[in-house]
Amino acid sequence: MSDMTFALTDEQRALKAAVYELCKQYSPEYWRDLDAKREYPDAFVNELTKAGYLAALIPHEYGGAGLGIIEGGLILEEINRSGGNAGACHAQMYIMGTVLRHGSEAQKREYLPKIATGELRLQAFGVTEPNSGSDTTKLQTTALKTGDRYVVNGQKMFISRVLQSDLMLLLARTTPVDQVKRKTDGLSVFLVDIRGLKGFEVRPLRMMMNHSTNALFFDNVEIPASSLIGEEGKGFSYILDGMNAERILVASDSLGDGRWFIEKAVAYASQRVIFGKPIGANQGVQFPIARAHMAIEAADLMRTKAAKLFDASQPCGPEANMAKYLAAEAAWEAGNACIDAHGGYGYAEEYDIERKFREARLYKTAPINNNLVMAYVGEHVLGMPRSY
Numbered sequence: 001m002s003d004m005t006f007a008l009t010d011e012q013r014a015l016k017a018a019v020y021e022l023c024k025q026y027s028p029e030y031w032r033d034l035d036a037k038r039e040y041p042d043a044f045v046n047e048l049t050k051a052g053y054l055a056a057l058i059p060h061e062y063g064g065a066g067l068g069i070i071e072g073g074l075i076l077e078e079i080n081r082s083g084g085n086a087g088a089c090h091a092q093m094y095i096m097g098t099v100l101r102h103g104s105e106a107q108k109r110e111y112l113p114k115i116a117t118g119e120l121r122l123q124a125f126g127v128t129e130p131n132s133g134s135d136t137t138k139l140q141t142t143a144l145k146t147g148d149r150y151v152v153n154g155q156k157m158f159i160s161r162v163l164q165s166d167l168m169l170l171l172a173r174t175t176p177v178d179q180v181k182r183k184t185d186g187l188s189v190f191l192v193d194i195r196g197l198k199g200f201e202v203r204p205l206r207m208m209m210n211h212s213t214n215a216l217f218f219d220n221v222e223i224p225a226s227s228l229i230g231e232e233g234k235g236f237s238y239i240l241d242g243m244n245a246e247r248i249l250v251a252s253d254s255l256g257d258g259r260w261f262i263e264k265a266v267a268y269a270s271q272r273v274i275f276g277k278p279i280g281a282n283q284g285v286q287f288p289i290a291r292a293h294m295a296i297e298a299a300d301l302m303r304t305k306a307a308k309l310f311d312a313s314q315p316c317g318p319e320a321n322m323a324k325y326l327a328a329e330a331a332w333e334a335g336n337a338c339i340d341a342h343g344g345y346g347y348a349e350e351y352d353i354e355r356k357f358r359e360a361r362l363y364k365t366a367p368i369n370n371n372l373v374m375a376y377v378g379e380h381v382l383g384m385p386r387s388y
């Protein structure tokens with residue numbers, strides 16, 4: 001990598017400031033109220049879309065801003081640093097990458113410009129299933145070709161933002177596992193128009209945080225054969241291709257959460273006077289905040305390195321995975337330091353810490369749990385035997 005400065009350009013700093021400014025118009029009460037009702041932040045997502053931020057990674061020729069993953073990450077980071085929840089919309093940035101890299105020219109021309117303007121929303125990504133979990137190749141949802149259609153049957157679990165999307169990217173098995181050479185073969189990716197789809201049922205799940213997450217049921221759902229992305233049977237490798245982007249963007253969510261916790265903790269610890277002095281003057285309060293800040297800064301370096309490699313089309317699997325792990329853990333550490341600094345107030349809804357704490361916790365588990373990131377580093381980076 002030629003550029004190892006890690007300094008943001010003037011344009012990137014201006015982008016961050018503009019996103020933060022927009023986000024600040026959405027008050028803590030806005031997010032708190034939606035969280036209590038488990039409702040989607042429609043107004044916020046529409047405004048982000050109108051401002052072009054959710055189309056940051058779509059190339060100019062398809063109506064987007066043509067920016068890099070580093071800028072995409074900065075946008076998500078600022079949403080979370082401002083107190084909002086980028087989980088409502090972050091997926092659009094990485095899901096559309098599969099269409100961009102592996103879709104036909106006709107699919108790209110049909111969908112990407114409409115996704116860029118917000119005419120179509122692509123926020124849903126259906127991979128996880130009740131019986132396969134992290135072991136994606138064991139998924140049981142099938143899509144069988146009959147004439148000019150595929151017929152889909154099966155279940156998906158924990159699929160987010162389906163009710164807020166027009167399109168969903170779906171991973172399903174098109175060739176039974178006992179008929180393929182490698183278990184990664186025979187899986188295919190579809191871009192499904194889910195509006196009014198017959199036989200498709202969405203059951204919302206009330207989760208720990210406001211994430212619009214659902215169980216999905218497919219009962220002989222017919223989709224046009226033209227929904228297939230790329231070649232039949234190659235879907236697993238297409239999904240893998242998108243994972244580095246996903247890791248870098250989710251790391252950015254966590255960095256924003258961590259920064260929000262630290263800013264909040266520093267402000268409170270500096271003004272809350274107990275035993276005649278600000279509580280932040282005590283090492284027991286100050287040091288966990290300082291330690292969390294160092295962890296966030298270190299994770300930021302790894303996120304930036306991964307993003308720079310990604311934008312330079314260099315391999316970045318280890319860096320993207322490590323960034324996701326480090327940022328999720330650092331945000332969690334920052335969340336704990338923030339709660340501790342606030343004493344009882346850390347648990348009060350009106351301080352928003354408990355909400356952000358729940359939101360930040362997710363990224364230790366999803367989109368990939370941190371154990372599997374360690375397994376990846378142990379096996380693929382350090383060359384140790386496969387642990388599972």
Ligand SMILES: Cc1cc2nc3c(=O)[nH]c(=O)nc-3n(C[C@H](O)[C@H](O)[C@H](O)COP(=O)(O)OP(=O)(O)OC[C@H]3O[C@@H](n4cnc5c(N)ncnc54)[C@H](O)[C@@H]3O)c2cc1C
Binds near residue numbers: 126132133207
């Ligand atoms: C709020 C929320 C939103 C989500 N949104 C989506 C979505 O939009 N689309 C989608 O496809 N999925 C989504 N997911 C699913 C998420 O990606 C999965 O929950 C995650 O990948 C783990 O799968 P699982 O829950 O089945 O856990 P399992 O795979 O059953 O694992 C359970 C635990 O066992 C551990 N474990 C499993 N195998 C190993 C191993 N080999 N070594 C060490 N530890 C191991 C893991 O650490 C994990 O914590 C979402 C999940 C949540 C909670």
